Amino acid sequence: MVSEPLLNAVKVTKSFGALRAVDQVNLQVYPGSITSVIGPNGAGKTTLFNLLCNFISPDQGEVFLAGEPIHRLPPHRIARRGMVRTFQVARVLSRLTVLDNMRLGAQGQTGENFWCTWYQGRAISRQERQLRDQAMAILESVGLAAMADTYAGALSGGQRKLLEIARALMSEPKLLLLDEPAAGVNPRLIEQICEYITALNRQGLTFLIIEHNMDLIMSLSDQVWVLAEGRNLVEGTPAQVQTNHQVLEAYLGC
Ligand SMILES: Nc1ncnc2c1ncn2[C@@H]1O[C@H](COP(=O)(O)OP(=O)(O)OP(=O)(O)O)[C@@H](O)[C@H]1O
Ligand SMILES: [Mg+2]
Incomplete structure (x- = not known):
């Protein structure tokens, strides 16, 4: 790809005590792409998302969004600035x-500001x-309109995931980070989530997705980054990654 990355993480590192959960990880997400992060349980994927969005501060490394540093x-x-995430367990x-x-x-929103509230009631x-x-x-567009007045607690796991994506869209992001959008979701809703991601991507939204569901990863992704034990293992197209022996070893331990 020729364009500048929309998101560029450079040697991002985070330790929890003696554990290097994320160790000098690099990642690039290009505008308009669906980019995925895969890796075995505990590979550091969610921690990487937390570092990208500064939910936790990196010990080292830098993160750039559209060329601007955002890690502080x-x-x-x-x-x-346009980068919004969802959580592994929908919040x-x-x-x-x-x-x-x-x-x-x-x-x-105007209503968030006291003075605006005072002066601009009509607005x-x-x-x-x-x-x-x-x-x-x-x-x-996500098929939840009929449930607008339902308490969110009454939604199924899959519907909560959809609601989380829908809520993230309210801020009109450029880049949406999804942490396991298909986890705990029934197959019919997974299909719906995939269709929705594809449709939003066609409208110009860029995605970074963590997922264990390989069918979803392989069918949606332009580029796949593989982490293992907190480090970059390989990156490539779905076809390249699927046949890479290092990836098979990391997953199967053989
Ligand atoms: N706040 C924390 N304190 C201590 N250790 C943590 C913390 N968060 C994550 N870890 C550890 O860091 C490692 C990476 O965890 P992380 O949740 O990033 O993995 P993951 O790739 O998202 O795994 P999964 O696929 O199971 O969601 C794990 O060994 C985990 O136990
Ligand atoms: Mg995780």
């Missing part, structure tokens, strides 16, 4: 409705309407 920015400012707020969960995904109600319309349109 707090997560909410990274989100404002939806069970006691809020689906629609209220969606509202929480929007950023930089807020207009914005609130726009927010609701935006949320309903996204919920429609």
Whole structure:
């Protein structure tokens, strides 16, 4: 690929005590791509996501988004710059409705600011309407519109995953990081999630996806990065990675 990476992680490192969970890991995500991170359990994939979004600070290394360093920015400012993540165990707020969960995904709304609240009551109600319309349109596209007023706690595991992706879209990200979007999801919903990712990618959204579901990885990814024991093992197209003997060894231990 010829363009500059949208996300570029350089020698990112994090230790927990004596354990080097992520050890000098490099990663590049190109604009418009679906890029995946795979590796055995404990390889450091989720920790890498935490480092990319600065949920935990790296001991060493740098992360650039669209060429700008982001490794010293707090997560909410990274989100404002267009990189948003979901979690391995979906973090939806069970006691809020689906629609209220969606509202929480929007950023930089006028109503967040006290003075704006004071002076711009009318603007807020207009914005609130726009927010609701935006949320309903996204919920429609994931098939959750009928559940807008349902408590999120009543959703199935797969529906929660979908809601988390839908909520992330409320902030109109450029790059969406998904940590195991198919884990614990029934096959029909996995298919729906895959179709949704493909459709969003066609509209220009770039993805970085952690997944153990190899069918999903191989069918969706442009580029696959393999981690093992906290380090880069190999990277390549799905076909290259699938036949790589180092990858087979890492997974099968043979
Ligand atoms: N906060 C923490 N404190 C201590 N050790 C941690 C912490 N977070 C992760 N680890 C350890 O770091 C290593 C990498 O964990 P991580 O969750 O990043 O792996 P993973 O590749 O996401 O695994 P999985 O596929 O099972 O989700 C593991 O050995 C894990 O036990
Ligand atoms: Mg993980």
